[in-house]
Amino acid sequence: MDIIVCVKHVPETAEAEIKIDATGKAIEKTGLVFDINEWDDYALEEAVRIKEKFGGTVTAITVGPEDADSTLRKCLARGADKAIRLTDTRFEDSDGYAIAKILQSTIKSLPFDLILTGALAGDDGYTMVGPILAELLGISHATMVKKIELDDGVAKVNRELEGGLEEMVEVKMPMVLTVQTGINEPRYVSIMGIRKAMQKEIKVLGLADIGLSENDVGEAGSWIKIEKMFVPSVEKQAEFLKGTPEEVSAKIAEILRARGLI
Numbered sequence: 001m002d003i004i005v006c007v008k009h010v011p012e013t014a015e016a017e018i019k020i021d022a023t024g025k026a027i028e029k030t031g032l033v034f035d036i037n038e039w040d041d042y043a044l045e046e047a048v049r050i051k052e053k054f055g056g057t058v059t060a061i062t063v064g065p066e067d068a069d070s071t072l073r074k075c076l077a078r079g080a081d082k083a084i085r086l087t088d089t090r091f092e093d094s095d096g097y098a099i100a101k102i103l104q105s106t107i108k109s110l111p112f113d114l115i116l117t118g119a120l121a122g123d124d125g126y127t128m129v130g131p132i133l134a135e136l137l138g139i140s141h142a143t144m145v146k147k148i149e150l151d152d153g154v155a156k157v158n159r160e161l162e163g164g165l166e167e168m169v170e171v172k173m174p175m176v177l178t179v180q181t182g183i184n185e186p187r188y189v190s191i192m193g194i195r196k197a198m199q200k201e202i203k204v205l206g207l208a209d210i211g212l213s214e215n216d217v218g219e220a221g222s223w224i225k226i227e228k229m230f231v232p233s234v235e236k237q238a239e240f241l242k243g244t245p246e247e248v249s250a251k252i253a254e255i256l257r258a259r260g261l262i
């Protein structure tokens, strides 16, 4: 079983103080700590578990700058066999569609039975790269995957739905699955594993290596244009009315009348 895992090197934004940068279209990244996208950590662990059960290879692949090597090294330390970084100044300003094209142009020439991505990236959160990648490769996909059971060219996959529900679907290989957090418990990386990973090769490919043109990537190859990024204003959501039932009902009537609702 040859498995490819798409991993994104993302800033940890949950606890950090976020500022909008001078362009007004992105966050200020200086001083933020970058690590593997949380969802991709689960996807990588799932890939390694499948390899341990069925044999085969796990290849981790990222589109990102040199810094993203630390995320790839983490993948190698956790059990990935190969790592590829796709990098080129012309990849800058790519949206999710362009990122999926860059990934597809490389993945199509690799052997694979299964491609795992995260359900979403913790920074931009478009939830689009996995499904677009599947479409570009002309293969099936399932999203928000909480459980994977592989058997003879098909996978029985549990998908997370709203309201605590799950559904089980059958998907034919080769396929893309976008992995939800909690599917497993990512393993601890030993110091030995990290040391070994430091010696492994990370293959670096640029635009000239992947058969795409300048017009396919970056802003020219993207469908989405960011207009602005902003902190939404906080509006009062709820008002507690106090008093006797008569006073409260009189206040409610007053509010509804003031808004032209009665």
Ligand SMILES: Cc1cc2nc3c(=O)[nH]c(=O)nc-3n(C[C@H](O)[C@H](O)[C@H](O)COP(=O)(O)OP(=O)(O)OC[C@H]3O[C@@H](n4cnc5c(N)ncnc54)[C@H](O)[C@@H]3O)c2cc1C
Pocket (backbone or CB within 6 Å): 006, 007, 008, 009, 037, 039, 040, 061, 062, 063, 064, 091, 092, 093, 094, 095, 096, 097, 099, 116, 117, 118, 119, 120, 121, 122, 123, 124, 125, 126, 127, 128, 129, 130, 222, 224, 225, 226
């Ligand atoms: C107009 C525009 C300009 C942008 N410019 C830049 C820029 O200059 N630099 C920049 O870093 N980002 C930029 N971004 C954000 C970047 O393009 C996003 O990574 C991309 O839109 C994918 O969306 P997402 O990260 O929300 O992915 P999602 O679709 O939410 O991610 C789902 C999964 O896809 C995979 N994935 C996503 N991104 C990558 C990746 N890079 N490599 C490998 N796997 C991946 C991961 O498995 C991830 O879990 C830009 C976005 C837009 C819309």
